[in-house]
Structures are given as structure tokens and as C-alpha cells.
Amino acid sequence: MSDDLSSADYAMLVLLKIEDREISNTELAEVHGVRLVSPVYEKLNAAGYVVSKTDRRPYRHSLADKGRRLLATPLVLEEDQAEAGERRSMKEKQLWAALAATYEDNLRLRAAAAEQSGVEDVRSLDERIRAVYEQAADGPGAWVDLTKIRSRLVDVPKADLDKALEQMLDAPDVRLEPEVTRHRLGKREREASVRIGGEDRHKLAIGLR
Structure with missing residues (x-):
């Protein structure tokens, strides 16, 4: 769990994980209707969650290994951090709860698929x-x-x-x-x-x- 990320930050990390590749802001806008722009990408880069290439436009982004590790477990409501002095609206809380539930269900399905693959783990x-x-x-x-x-x-x-x-x-x-x-x-x-x-x-x- 990371104390420095908002629900919007987590949502962007989830999008990058779904794409699982380097993707430009133009493509993000076309496919998902959003862009990863300043100061958000700078924050995610500084924290080590995202790698951004800004040498030319459109900027391109990909999920870093640290970001993958962060998303390896279900999201929880306590992770929905707000800026100082800001309060989350009920709609924002509902959207975050939906994101967390959907992501947890996706992880559960992946785990079930791996278990059903029939590959036995012989490690202790x-x-x-x-x-x-x-x-x-x-x-x-x-x-x-x-x-x-x-x-x-x-x-x-x-x-x-x-x-x-x-x-x-x-x-x-x-x-x-x-x-x-x-x-x-x-x-x-x-x-x-x-x-x-x-x-x-x-x-x-x-x-x-």
C-alpha cells in the first residue's frame, strides 16, 4: 500500500498495466479518453512507478517494475488518498470502490486460471x-x-x-x-x-x- 498515491494515480497505473507496453498520450486519449500529463507523470516517475519518455511529443509512458509490484495485490479503500485539506465526494468514493473491486476480481480470476493450468508447483x-x-x-x-x-x-x-x-x-x-x-x-x-x-x-x- 502506498500513502502517496490518489485513486486517480492508481487508475492510471492500472491502465498502463492493462496496456502492458509503452504507450503515447495520443494513444491513451484515443483508447481510454485520458492523458498522463504534468504534474502527475512527474510524480509517478519520481516515485519509480512509471517510466516516461519526454524527449519528443507525444510523451510515452510505461509501467515500471516497482509499479507492477505495487499492483500485484488487491487495492483497498484506505489507499484512496486525498490532497491536504481535500475531502472525497461520495461519487469519487464509489468510483474508487468499483475500481478496487474490479481489480481484485481480475487478480482472483488470474490466480484461478493459473491454478487450473495443471502445472504442479513442486517447491516447498x-x-x-x-x-x-x-x-x-x-x-x-x-x-x-x-x-x-x-x-x-x-x-x-x-x-x-x-x-x-x-x-x-x-x-x-x-x-x-x-x-x-x-x-x-x-x-x-x-x-x-x-x-x-x-x-x-x-x-x-x-x-x-
Whole structure:
């Protein structure tokens, strides 16, 4: 979850993911009726979510790896950030809720299709967790919300994943910690937590000893 993006920013990232290619503002306008313009593209570039080529017009944009990682899990209502002093209208909240629900359904369909493909994953659960962590993390030792881990392992029962995560704490490079800023926790974050030693852990880090 990113605190610096508005629902409109997320919508633009979703459009770029759907296109899955470098696309010009002219094409964006023709296909989707919108353009990625200043200061939005500059903000998304600076945050590392989008790569824009502005050497000539029309400007061209593509989703960066960091943007793909951000969109690898369902969107949640808490991500709909407003500018300072601004309040979201009911229509904006409804549109954001529709976007989040549609995107989550798309991710669920993709996961179901992959599960039905008949390709058996012979890796251990520990290996699978490490693999999805590497996909979601910005680098070794970076904190990753457990929501992102669970959304990539939808075929694993929660109890089994909880047990595997707890056992992984025996490894010297694994950390599981609670979210310090509890007011940031939404329903999905609380449900994704694993209870260890009498406290709920919400974040996973792997790779630093």
C-alpha cells in the first residue's frame, strides 16, 4: 500500500498495466479518453512507478517494475488518498470502490486460471514464500505487508501459511514484525496477520542477517 498515491494515480497505473507496453498520450486519449500529463507523470516517475519518455511529443509512458509490484495485490479503500485539506465526494468514493473491486476480481480470476493450468508447483512452501517475497520487495530486507504474500499464495490455506511463516523465523535472515502505526491497518491487513508469541505480526522481511 502506498500513502502517496490518489485513486486517480492508481487508475492510471492500472491502465498502463492493462496496456502492458509503452504507450503515447495520443494513444491513451484515443483508447481510454485520458492523458498522463504534468504534474502527475512527474510524480509517478519520481516515485519509480512509471517510466516516461519526454524527449519528443507525444510523451510515452510505461509501467515500471516497482509499479507492477505495487499492483500485484488487491487495492483497498484506505489507499484512496486525498490532497491536504481535500475531502472525497461520495461519487469519487464509489468510483474508487468499483475500481478496487474490479481489480481484485481480475487478480482472483488470474490466480484461478493459473491454478487450473495443471502445472504442479513442486517447491516447498518456504521456497514459495521466499519467491513471492522477492517479487514484492524493493530489495533484500525490505518490509512487505503480509497481504501481498497471501494474495500470491491463494491456494495455500491460512493455517498452513501461518505455520510456515512461524517456522521461517528459525532462519537468521527472516523477520516478522507488527505494524507500529496501528491506525494504518485496514481490515485486509488485520486478516492477513499471523499471531506469534501473543501478538499479531503484519510485515515480513527476508534477506538481511
